[in-house]
Amino acid sequence: MLPSARPGWLCCLLCLCSAVRSLRIQQYLYFQVLSPGDIRYIFTATPARDFGGVFTTRYEQIYLVPADPPEACGVLNNGVFVEGQIALVERGGCSFLSKARTVQEHGGRAVIIADNAYDNDSSYVEMIQDSTSRTADIPALFLLGRDGYMIRRSLEQHGLPWAVISIPVNVTSIPTYELMQPPWTFW
Ligand SMILES: *[C@@H]1O[C@H](CO)[C@@H](O)[C@H](O)[C@H]1NC(C)=O
Numbered sequence: 001m002l003p004s005a006r007p008g009w010l011c012c013l014l015c016l017c018s019a020v021r022s023l024r025i026q027q028y029l030y031f032q033v034l035s036p037g038d039i040r041y042i043f044t045a046t047p048a049r050d051f052g053g054v055f056t057t058r059y060e061q062i063y064l065v066p067a068d069p070p071e072a073c074g075v076l077n078n079g080v081f082v083e084g085q086i087a088l089v090e091r092g093g094c095s096f097l098s099k100a101r102t103v104q105e106h107g108g109r110a111v112i113i114a115d116n117a118y119d120n121d122s123s124y125v126e127m128i129q130d131s132t133s134r135t136a137d138i139p140a141l142f143l144l145g146r147d148g149y150m151i152r153r154s155l156e157q158h159g160l161p162w163a164v165i166s167i168p169v170n171v172t173s174i175p176t177y178e179l180m181q182p183p184w185t186f187w
């Protein structure tokens with residue numbers, strides 16, 4: 001069969017898929033920390049480009065649990081806390097996909113991977129699949145290094161095992177959104 005004889009529906013499907021994909025590249029996804037109070041801000045994250053799922057529900061209150069060990073390349077010591085919650089993971093040591101799979105295997109609903117460049121408040125890394133043919137089903141988001149660091153530091157200072165967050169947040173419905181971004185974003 002000649003390529004031009006491809007059925008019309010296939011073309012539509014291909015167009016649709018590439019449109020959805022390019023949409024996801026530029027998309028930001030927002031979450032708000034509710035507690036602890038000193039980091040009660042709206043944070044901006046970016047979904048992985050070609051792996052992981054999407055949020056099908058909005059979590060009004062869910063725990064954001066820093067993974068132990070932070071890079072989440074193997075079994076988690078605090079896996080019981082991650083189950084049914086969202087894990088905060090650090091970049092490095094293994095692929096983004098491996099981290100997402102670790103969290104998924106521990107029953108996490110999603111994973112937020114913060115850059116390991118703690119002073120970087122500007123560069124969003126596009127997370128793509130590794131060279132394996134593995135997949136992950138849970139949403140995987142990238143967070144700026146400084147944001148991840150500030151969340152971890154706050155939890156350490158308060159001796160808390162997790163933050164409470166809302167995710168995803170529709171910022172167009174929040175008139176004061178600009179004021180609710182982390183202050184260190186404007187350095
Ligand atoms: C953040 O990372 C990007 C990419 O690695 C780099 O170009 C940029 O200079 C970094 N910014 C800071 C403040 O470190």
Ligand SMILES: *[C@@H]1O[C@H](CO)[C@@H](O)[C@H](O)[C@H]1NC(C)=O
Binds near residue numbers: 170171172173
């Ligand atoms: C976000 O909020 C705006 C303004 O309230 C609304 O028009 C829009 O439909 C909302 N989007 C989603 C995805 O809920």
